[in-house]
Amino acid sequence: MKPVYIHSVASISAQNTVDETAFLDDLVFYEDNVLPAIDPNYKDFIPPTAARRMAKGIKMGVVASKLALNQAGIDKPNAIITGTGLGCLRDSEKFVSAILDNNEQFLTPTPFIQSTHNTVGGQIALELQCKGYNFTYVHASVSFESALLDAELQLKNNEATNILVGGVDELGDHTTELFKLIELIKTEKVSSKALLESQTKGVVYSEGANFFLLTNEKDEKCYAELIDTAIFNTLKKDNLPTAVEIFLNSNKLNPEHVDLLICGHNGDVEHDDYYEVLTSGIFSDTQQAFYKHLSGEFHTASGFGFWLANKILKTQTLPEAVKLNHVKNSEFGYVLLYNQYLGENHSFTLLRKC
Amino acid sequence: MDQGVAITGMGIISAIGNNVAENYASLIHEKKGISRIQKIDTIHRDEIMVGEIPVSNDEFIAQLGLPQDNNYSRTGMLGVLAAQEALKDARIENIDAYRTGLVSATSVGGMDMTEKYYYDYFTNAECQKYIIAHHAGDSTQKIADHLGINNQLVTTISTACSSAANAIMLGARLIKSGKLDRVLVGGSDCLSKFTINGFKTLMILSDTYNTPFDEHRKGLNLGEAAAFLVLESDHVVKAENKNVLAYVKGYGNANDAYHQTASSENGEGATLAMQQALKVAGLNPKDIDYINAHGTATGNNDLSEGRAFINVFGDKVPDFSSTKAYTGHTLAAAGAIEAVYSVLALQNNIIFPNLNFKTPMKEFNLIPQTKAKQKELKHVLSNSLGFGGNCSTLIFSKNA
Secondary structure (H helix, E strand, O other), X not given: OOOEEEEEEEEEOOOOOOOOOOOOOOOOOOEEOEEOOOOOOHHHOOOHHHHHHOOHHHHHHHHHHHHHHHHHOOOOOOEEEEEOOOOOHHHHHHHHHHHHHOOOOOOOHHHHHHHOOOHHHHHHHHHHOOOOEEEEEOOHHHHHXXXXXXXXXXXXOOOOOEEEEEEEEOOOHHHHHHHHHOOOEOOOOEEHHHHHHOOEOOEOEEOEEEEEEEEOOXXXXXXXXXXXXXXXXXXXXXXXXXXXXXXXXXXXXXXXHEEXXXXXXXXXXXXXXXXXXXXXXXXXXXXXXXXXXXXXXXOOOHHHHHHHHHHHHHHOOOOHHHEOXXXXXXXXXXXXXXXXXXXXXXXXXXXXXX | OOOOEEEEEEEEEEOOEOOHHHHHHXXXXXXXXXXXXOOOOOXXXXXXXXXXXXXXXXXXXXXXXXXXXXOOXXXXXXXXXXXXXXXXXXXOOOHHHOOEEEEEEOOOOOHHHHHHHOOHHHOOHHHHHHHHHOOOHHHHHHHHHHHOOOOOOXXXXXXXXXXXXXXXXXXXXXXXXXXXXXXXXXXXXOOOHHHHHHHHHOOOEOOOOOOOOEOOOOOEOEEOEEEEEEXXXXXXXXXXXXXXXXXXXXXXXXXXXXXXXXXXXXXXXXXXHHHHHHHHHOOOHHHOOEXXXXXXXXXXXXXXXXXXXXXXXXXXXXXXXXXXXXXOEOHHHHHHHHHHHHHHHHHHOEEOOOOOOOOEOOOOOOOOXXXXXXXXXXXXXXXXXXXXXXXXXEEEEOOO
């Protein structure tokens, strides 16, 4: 089996993450419950006529994928694998509203075409004329990790040598209102700095695109090595420590080998206790970090976590703003990510310095 | 040559039957499931025909024993029914005995409920339970939950009309790589106003029975369906002395990279997918005994797919037929529906007829099989081609 490396990373998020050379040194702190992603200059990447037809999610996906490919110096990857929890939400909303508002009349096909979940993956392939393998995963909070797992399988088995992997989700106004209605989104505005103290139900919701070029050939530019990924549809809190240990053991490691645990805390008082099982349990003496106070929560927010882990491993620095505890490490070798949403669809992702 | 992955069970619900036996009976008796739409209130009722399952949501709720406050979309219910049958067919009683994953596929997801309650959500608290059932992974979660699949690899693929073929492909790869011992693979999609109107705006819905590969084809009929197959590792097959129905022998996925919705005229994506599948299977084009075509009966698909047949098979295109005239185009589920039909073809050494065909297309000399035909079958190839240029091919074989 071949090793898997992350050659490049690209993130469009509620933070200033587009500039590859920066690493969270110009933080944006919000006082809100919905955080739109900061728009890059789309014109630099997409012809304006094409951009006009694209909803934000498609634009973010196309730009993030271009950034990742440019940085890696790859014109055409062997495969494109995308994850999205809610797909092209804005076009879906537009088409449903049009159906209902005009009693199924006067409809145009564009929003329907673009509402398809694999629009971003298909659009990237179309632009690059990339005729290779092209999958889109749509399984809630493991959408991105499913894509990662698929890429990992292909690269380890040498079925491909480089694969573009990404996660993308966009905010849709109607859906945002519905999520507020059932308190999936917090009813009150929350300060980024105090997300974990909120003690309320729901999350601060956001959007973004995080794309990566994965290969099975090492070079000096590599960010990190992807050791393994695992996803679980359910996991009881009691079983969580055992599940982590089995995952680490299967990679010939123990919890003590982990230098940094990155958790997906999102400030939801009803579900953040999953993370606490690990942070105050087997990893209580391990350095810990979190990131959704910066990125907000969405189905592929864990892609931002993956971006963060790669940045930490390459730069060997841990930004102050993401520290969850006061344990200090001189070096980051292994980084473990753990994520879940609403107590379902858990994932472990393990990276190593390279 | 790579070993195939064993299929040990299957389940299906479609417009031509509520289980595998009923579907097979309809296929050999030329009984199509295409009719005027009954269960969705649409202004297009008299302009379209669909492959609708003649069972109401309330009847499904009763059949599945779901509580009254359940939040199942129709996609979820269809999926559970097909997956249950597949599990039973594979004689799996203890789901936890092996690492058993689930890979499902859908394009509609919970859209049937979303479009129903879109504005009512704000005023009617009772329907708000469906808000969280909208996303595409929800029906998969429901299936896992219903079958008792816990702590496992469960995911969903949505690549438009090739989704379920891709779910089968991923499942086979997960078994081959040893990530799982067993995996349920398939897909589910129900009819919705969303897809009816979407395809209507694309002007590819036929106002009568769809006629795959016919010169005068007028477009597709949408359908609803779900199908699942159980894939098991050689280790499990041996340890449990399992009856193997057939093997997933080859698979390929390629992108046409031509247009957001239309297929290229030369069928490049489908050609690449078929060639890749043959390569994985270690087979030559001449080894394929039957092609279950995607054959949606749109002007564009059948031309592109037919040209791809010629690209791959030259002047020796195997017997082929599309079963869309029976079921309609069941979108994300189609690849799984046709996987079940391909396995039935292998098991019974029969090629199912391409109904409604009269006039050969002028662009090439390809005539589908129009009557059921008994023939020794070893390898069946099945295509699924979708929006976003997504092209998938699966090869099913009698022997590993």
